[in-house]
Amino acid sequence: MKKRYSIFSLIRNAFSYHENWEKAWKDPEPKKEYDAVIVGGGGHGLATAYYLAKKHNMKNIAVVEKGWIGGGNTGRNTTIIRSNYLWDASAGLYDHALKIWESLSQELNYNVMFSQRGVMNLAHNLQDVRDLKRRTHANRLNGIDAVYLNIEEVKKFCPIINTSQDIRYPVLGGTLQRRAGTARHDAVAWGYARGADEMGVDIIQNCEVKGIKRNGDTVEGIETTKGFIKTKKIGVVAAGHSSVIANMAGLKLPLESKPLQALVSEPVKPIIDTVVMSNAVHAYVSQSDKGELVIGAGTDDYVSYSQKGSHDIVEGTLNAILELYPIFSRMRMLRQWGGIVDICPDASPIISKTPVKGLYFNCGWGTGGFKATPGSGDLFAHTIANDEPHKLNAAFNINRFVSGDLVDEHGAAAVAH
Amino acid sequence: MFLINCPFCGEREQSEFKAGGEAHIVRPKQPTELSDDEWAEYLFMRKNIKGIQFERWNHAHGCRKWFNMVRDTSNDQIKAVYKMGEKPPVK
Numbered sequence: 001m002k003k004r005y006s007i008f009s010l011i012r013n014a015f016s017y018h019e020n021w022e023k024a025w026k027d028p029e030p031k032k033e034y035d036a037v038i039v040g041g042g043g044h045g046l047a048t049a050y051y052l053a054k055k056h057n058m059k060n061i062a063v064v065e066k067g068w069i070g071g072g073n074t075g076r077n078t079t080i081i082r083s084n085y086l087w088d089a090s091a092g093l094y095d096h097a098l099k100i101w102e103s104l105s106q107e108l109n110y111n112v113m114f115s116q117r118g119v120m121n122l123a124h125n126l127q128d129v130r131d132l133k134r135r136t137h138a139n140r141l142n143g144i145d146a147v148y149l150n151i152e153e154v155k156k157f158c159p160i161i162n163t164s165q166d167i168r169y170p171v172l173g174g175t176l177q178r179r180a181g182t183a184r185h186d187a188v189a190w191g192y193a194r195g196a197d198e199m200g201v202d203i204i205q206n207c208e209v210k211g212i213k214r215n216g217d218t219v220e221g222i223e224t225t226k227g228f229i230k231t232k233k234i235g236v237v238a239a240g241h242s243s244v245i246a247n248m249a250g251l252k253l254p255l256e257s258k259p260l261q262a263l264v265s266e267p268v269k270p271i272i273d274t275v276v277m278s279n280a281v282h283a284y285v286s287q288s289d290k291g292e293l294v295i296g297a298g299t300d301d302y303v304s305y306s307q308k309g310s311h312d313i314v315e316g317t318l319n320a321i322l323e324l325y326p327i328f329s330r331m332r333m334l335r336q337w338g339g340i341v342d343i344c345p346d347a348s349p350i351i352s353k354t355p356v357k358g359l360y361f362n363c364g365w366g367t368g369g370f371k372a373t374p375g376s377g378d379l380f381a382h383t384i385a386n387d388e389p390h391k392l393n394a395a396f397n398i399n400r401f402v403s404g405d406l407v408d409e410h411g412a413a414a415v416a417h
Numbered sequence: 418m419f420l421i422n423c424p425f426c427g428e429r430e431q432s433e434f435k436a437g438g439e440a441h442i443v444r445p446k447q448p449t450e451l452s453d454d455e456w457a458e459y460l461f462m463r464k465n466i467k468g469i470q471f472e473r474w475n476h477a478h479g480c481r482k483w484f485n486m487v488r489d490t491s492n493d494q495i496k497a498v499y500k501m502g503e504k505p506p507v508k
Binding site for chain 2: 241243244247252253254255256257300301302303304305306308310311312342345401402403404
């Protein structure tokens with residue numbers, strides 16, 4: 001049993017100069033065999049392991065990660081959490097996650113700094129206005145909080161927005177989900193890792209998967225840089241590298257991996273206390289607790305695994321940001337980076353069994369996976385443990401690309417994919 | 418950002434081009450005779466290779482012609498460009 005984090009443990013450890021904190025997770029060598037192995041130690045993978053151990057009583061499991069945990073897209077996203085999706089299937093999936101977010105810090109005994117500061121989506125033309133109003137109604141029918149704001153209400157909610165009607169893409173209104181917000185991305189990975197480790201999950205870092213061993217239509221184990229690991233169930237949560245792992249198992253996925261960029265500014269005093277996203281001009285911005293503006297750009301349109309994106313994508317995003325927030329014109333950008341996102345043709349995720357028995361994929365989150373981390377882990381754990389999807393992720397099966405029953409949120413999601 | 422040597426116009430910035438995805442996927446001659454699996458394979462399934470990939474590009478803000486490219490997707494290095502209908506110059 002790990003010692004609980006609290007104000008008292010903080011004070012107690014202050015006396016020993018914070019040098020005697022217990023390790024949050026062990027660093028074990030892999031065992032010869034596990035009941036299940038999760039490939040990918042990001043937020044989704046660690047959450048999957050956590051819920052497998054907690055809700056499905058599978059303790060003899062491992063998470064293998066080629067780098068360090070949370071070093072991939074978990075640490076590269078812009079930390080936005082919302083559930084205001086148009087279609088019922090998506091609304092169910094993302095709101096399931098949002099409900100878990102609301103009590104996650106307490107459950108994990110780890111402060112994930114979940115902040116329900118609201119997410120506002122802007123409309124810039126008549127079609128945007130109609131689409132956003134329609135989405136607001138759809139959200140409310142699904143029990144998801146959403147309100148439509150007119151120009152004055154947008155300005156009141158976020159006073160630094162330029163609502164002049166003379167700009168190239170004037171603000172005509174927006175929607176607001178007040179339960180939405182942000183969380184500290186690293187803490188999510190660390191909190192789930194600590195919780196999973198406490199229940200006996202082996203978190204094995206610097207362990208890259210090199211091959212998947214199949215016997216006919218059944219998996220037998222994985223080849224890794226730390227040797228062969230025997231297992232009957234493999235859950236792959238490898239984000240941008242999902243296709244690479246699928247190739248090892250002789251499968252093809254409907255994915256394309258592309259660079260997605262983000263950047264942060266120098267830290268400044270609090271200036272924007274919410275998250276504002278704009279679909280039409282593809283710019284979104286929030287402010288971190290450190291004071292940096294966190295800005296998300298778009299994806300490049302070519303396949304790449306290089307974790308670098310094109311400069312013109314960043315330039316386009318900053319042009320849009322400056323038109324909407326002239327006050328930021330003299331801000332300096334501190335850091336810029338890219339992550340590799342795996343995008344499905346319908347821009348919705350896959351949480352599914354595959355034609356290979358014992359092989360499960362959780363992928364295709366594209367540009368918006370962070371917000372779903374707890375729900376994705378919970379539903380993927382259910383799918384792996386029962387060899388059947390939960391009703392909330394049944395629509396996100398891999399077979400939808402054959403049946404044609406796509407979950408098409410391309411234009412309807414808050415940001416164009 | 419990288420430079421692309423358009424086979425028709427010469428070297429230009431990548432931002433002038435539009436990526437068209439995996440190359441050499443032949444449209445089935447009789448789509449009506451395909452099973453749902455075969456149609457899904459043609460329409461959606463992609464190799465999405467990390468490494469040497471054959472792909473289509475369009476010089477969207479230039480000559481607007483389509484061509485093929487061989488590119489290493491792990492570091493964005495372009496190995497070759499060649500015209501539509503030509504055999505790939507490298508394996």
